[in-house]
Amino acid sequence: MAVAAARTRRIRISLVVGALALFALLYAPQPVLPQIAESFALSPGTAALLVSAATLGLAVAAVPLGTLSEALGRRRTMIASLVSAELLGLVLPWVRAFWLLVGLRLVQGVLIAGLAAVAVAYLVAETGAAAMGTTMGLYVAGTTLGGMTGRLLGGIAGDVLGWHGGLLAVALLGAVCTVLFVLLLPAERGHRRQQLRWRPLLRGLAAALRDPVLYAPFLVAALGMGAFVAVYNVLVFRLTGPPLLVPPALAALAFLAYAAGTVTAPLAGRLADARGRVPVLLAALGVALLGLALMLAAQFALIVLGLVVFTGGFFGAHSVASGWVGVRASPDARGQASAVYQFAYYGGSSVGGVLGGLAYGAWGWTGMTAVLTCWFVIAGIGVLLARGGSGQVVSGS
Incomplete structure (x- = not known):
């Protein structure tokens, strides 16, 4: 029993470190976008x-790599x-052509997909579904x-060293986390590899897509992540623009709002285990909407407060929705269901990030907020419609 508990702790620690590297690399350019825009004379x-290029690459590759991992092995994938992805991240700071940067970021997103699409399936198989909310x-x-x-490291380094230095600082952080991930991640025991034959693998994908209940967390992933990235x-x-004119280094400190997610994600997971997924998920979506409303203010302090509330609500919702997929999907379709969730999550990131930017350019922050509010409302309606299927599907049911 003690050995099993120690192994579970090691799995959780290794996946936390891996997730840290994944998200640091995936969104490395975000805090230095104004400097990149100025350097290349681009619009926001x-x-x-x-x-968006990286999240698009991840979205496109998530389902194929998640499906292939059933045959190749999840840990290896x-x-x-x-x-x-980390090796490519170390190359990006030295690239001087914008469209080459975009192309390489697309490739990096494809590479990252192997971790993003498989992590949930690995966690469920290796730690069990009983405390999946807490694990997720x-x-x-x-x-x-x-x-x-x-974002914080990239923003501060970028303010001192330029956008090249910001990207390099994040890549070095990712390198440390990648080494720890490789050393800590245990070999898989709960998953039996399938033969590399497309028909049975695609049957698992079809099973994930045929379950109407799974469309609720998929909807939360697509619309919630789209709003978040926007x-x-x-x-x-x-x-940094008028009328606030906050210095870039100080503006980067706003990314400390991410700390709210480190609190609300495990809290929402535990509450979902104890109280049920649907009420906790709806509450988290409501908290995110409250944060959007607070950010309508024109004062820096209120914007940051709203960002904290918005971020906490979103990551609480994401924690519950992703855990819902892990326990709802049948064991032989778990990897594919997880991959479809990641497709929705990062596809929503790509599309939502672009649409949100267009809405901001056309109608300002208020207009963008109205669009994002509609997305959260639609996601909440989807959750309500699927509330009868928020429990676990067991093998053979």
Whole structure:
């Protein structure tokens, strides 16, 4: 029993470290987008393609890599994914052509997908579904820590060393986390590899897509993440532009709001285990909406407060929704269901980030907020419609 508990702790720690590296690399350009826009004479929406390209690559590759991992092995897939993405991350700061940067970020997103798409399936198989809310909460806390640390480090380094230095600082952080991930991640025991034959693998994917209940967490992933990335993509432009004119280094401190997710993600997971997924998920979406409303203020302090509330609500919702997929999917479709969730999550990031930027450019922060509010309302309606299926599906049911 003590050995099993120690192994579970090691799995959780390794996945938290891996998630930290993943999110730091994925959103590395975000805090230095204004400097990139100025350097290449770009609009905010065009500069944001550096973020959307990576999330698009991840979204496109999530389902194929998640499906292939059933045959190649989940641990092997995750390690190869993170190591190759990190190596590319160390190259990016030295690239001087914007569209080459966009293309390489697309490739980096494809590489990262192997970890993002497989992590949930690995966690369920290796730690069990009984405390999946708590486990997923810890994993999502790792993603928030990576997002916060990467953005904060990149923003501060970028203010001193330029956007090249910002990207390099994040890549070096990712390198340390990648080494720890490879050393700590245990070999898988709870998953039996399938033969590399497309028909049975695609049957698992079809099973995940045929379950109507899973469309609720997929909807939360797509619309919630789209809204989240839209806010963070344009946040620095709003803070550093008139009338606020906040210095870039101080504006980067706003990314400390990510710390809210490290608290709310595991908390929401534990509450979902105890009280049920649907009420906790709806409450988290409501908290995110409250944060959006607070950010309508024109005062820096209120914007940061709203960002903290918004971030906490979003990551609470993401924690519950991703855990819902892990326990709802049947064991032979778990990897594919997890991959589809990641497709929705990062596809929403790519599309939502662009649409949010366009809405901000056309109608300002207030208009963008109205659009994002509609997205959260639609996600909440989807959760309500699926509330009868928020429990676990057991094998053979």
